[in-house]
Amino acid sequence: MDTRIPKPYGEAVAPAQTLDRRDFLKQGIKVAGTAVAGGIAGTAALSAQGAEPIGKDFPAWSNTMGKGLSTYGQPSRFEDPVKRYAASGYGTLAPGTGSARSPIEKLEGVITPNGLHYDRSHNGTPDIDPAKHKLLIHGLVKRPLTFSIAELSRYPMVSRICFLECAGNSSGNAVAAEPPQVSAGNVHGLISCADWTGVPLALLLNEAGVEPGGKWLLAEGADSAAMSRSIPIEKAFDDAIVALYQNGERIRPENGYPVRLLLPGWEGNMNVKWLNRIKVTDGPTHTKDETSKYSDPMADGKARQFTFEQGVKSVITRPSGTMTMSGAGLYEITGIAWSGAGRISRVEISLDGGATWRDALLTGQALPKSVVRFRLPWEWNGSPAQLQSRAIDEKGNVQPTRKMYKAENAVDGRFHNNSIVAWGVDADGSIKNVYS
Ligand SMILES: Nc1nc2c(c(=O)[nH]1)N[C@H]1C(S)=C(S)[C@@H](COP(=O)(O)O)O[C@H]1N2
Numbered sequence: 001m002d003t004r005i006p007k008p009y010g011e012a013v014a015p016a017q018t019l020d021r022r023d024f025l026k027q028g029i030k031v032a033g034t035a036v037a038g039g040i041a042g043t044a045a046l047s048a049q050g051a052e053p054i055g056k057d058f059p060a061w062s063n064t065m066g067k068g069l070s071t072y073g074q075p076s077r078f079e080d081p082v083k084r085y086a087a088s089g090y091g092t093l094a095p096g097t098g099s100a101r102s103p104i105e106k107l108e109g110v111i112t113p114n115g116l117h118y119d120r121s122h123n124g125t126p127d128i129d130p131a132k133h134k135l136l137i138h139g140l141v142k143r144p145l146t147f148s149i150a151e152l153s154r155y156p157m158v159s160r161i162c163f164l165e166c167a168g169n170s171s172g173n174a175v176a177a178e179p180p181q182v183s184a185g186n187v188h189g190l191i192s193c194a195d196w197t198g199v200p201l202a203l204l205l206n207e208a209g210v211e212p213g214g215k216w217l218l219a220e221g222a223d224s225a226a227m228s229r230s231i232p233i234e235k236a237f238d239d240a241i242v243a244l245y246q247n248g249e250r251i252r253p254e255n256g257y258p259v260r261l262l263l264p265g266w267e268g269n270m271n272v273k274w275l276n277r278i279k280v281t282d283g284p285t286h287t288k289d290e291t292s293k294y295s296d297p298m299a300d301g302k303a304r305q306f307t308f309e310q311g312v313k314s315v316i317t318r319p320s321g322t323m324t325m326s327g328a329g330l331y332e333i334t335g336i337a338w339s340g341a342g343r344i345s346r347v348e349i350s351l352d353g354g355a356t357w358r359d360a361l362l363t364g365q366a367l368p369k370s371v372v373r374f375r376l377p378w379e380w381n382g383s384p385a386q387l388q389s390r391a392i393d394e395k396g397n398v399q400p401t402r403k404m405y406k407a408e409n410a411v412d413g414r415f416h417n418n419s420i421v422a423w424g425v426d427a428d429g430s431i432k433n434v435y436s
């Protein structure tokens with residue numbers, strides 16, 4: 001696979017290390033303008049492809065009938081390498097136990113296509129017949145209720161674009177002695193963002209009638225891992241969704257079909273997939289999934305019992321590790337940022353390993369608890385550089401450095417690593433994962 005990054009506009013255009021975005025657009029327009037006037041000869045990139053006068057030698061796809069209609073669209077066959085990075089540590093013993101990471105360095109915008117949403121499963125994907133699946137709400141309620149999927153589908157629904165991130169995302173960068181030389185998605189791809197639709201959990205709880213002593217929930221999945229977590233009931237009345245749809249279509253089996261719990265901004269693990277039971281309790285249940293894991297060991301020997309909110313974080317996805325720059329010139333640095341605390345208010349980029357910073361542009365909408373995309377034009381002069389991004393959210397939380405993360409967490413602490421990601425660019429254009 002060719003991982004070289006094409007330069008957008010051929011030749012070097014300015015001596016400055018970075019350009020103002022308006023300059024970037026102007027330069028782009030200037031180059032394109034020259035190209036048209038000069039018969040598409042203005043740029044190295046275009047002339048290299050061999051410009052032809054319009055109307056001569058049409059490619060076959062322009063003068064033969066196109067392929068027939070299809071009932072479910074697929075990506076172009078030329079895009080075949082865009083795949084999740086699937087890894088299970090247990091071989092044939094438990095092939096579905098592990099994770100398939102999103103190839104974030106190959107995606108644009110903020111929405112993760114359903115087939116590329118990350119999948120983290122504790123015992124594989126169950127093959128659930130929606131006609132036989134039920135959701136039970138019981139415990140400290142006036143009326144225990146069960147809901148079939150058909151019944152759930154008749155309730156008023158809400159939609160929300162939000163990110164989901166595994167507590168174990170970026171754990172490779174937290175514990176590996178040397179930075180792993182793999183793609184951005186291979187280290188940081190346990191993050192995805194989708195448009196989820198479903199029934200507000202508050203609606204269903206109100207129908208069941210929560211008793212005054214009901215303060216927590218136990219949410220359990222129908223998979224054979226019986227994954228279950230305790231959730232403070234306030235979250236249910238804030239923004240929890242019993243989700244049935246993912247980006248407009250029914251949730252994919254890997255992501256919780258036919259119904260999952262969605263807790264916007266909170267630790268991926270608590271977003272119970274294949275949801276089949278919610279029990280209202282007076283306190284946390286202390287299930288196996290929240291005592292054996294997800295209780296982060298700290299440097300001082302103590303452990304955090306719960307970490308609900310995902311920290312403020314960002315990753316430059318292009319240029320990024322394992323890619324190669326195609327020579328000095330103008331590039332666009334881009335990446336994704338998110339925070340469990342709300343909106344991203346700012347993303348800063350450093351080109352010199354954290355010594356100086358400048359603001360990136362946030363493009364599109366900065367929705368709360370969603371992924372936002374940032375961009376910055378960069379005139380690379382061909383000498384070594386170290387790229388970093390630092391996100392800040394509307395609550396004033398600032399993405400920490402890796403040193404800060406390591407100082408706070410146990411030596412083998414690997415969860416909730418939201419520290420700054422650094423990419424080292426060598427003079428030969430190769431890009432490496434580096435610890436700063
Ligand atoms: N029932 C059940 N729910 C589950 C899991 C699971 O294994 N079983 N994995 C959890 C973990 S660790 C994460 S990070 C998220 C992942 O959601 P996704 O696979 O849809 O990305 O689901 C959570 N919900």
Ligand SMILES: [Mo]
Nearest residue numbers: 166167268269
């Ligand atoms: Mo997870």
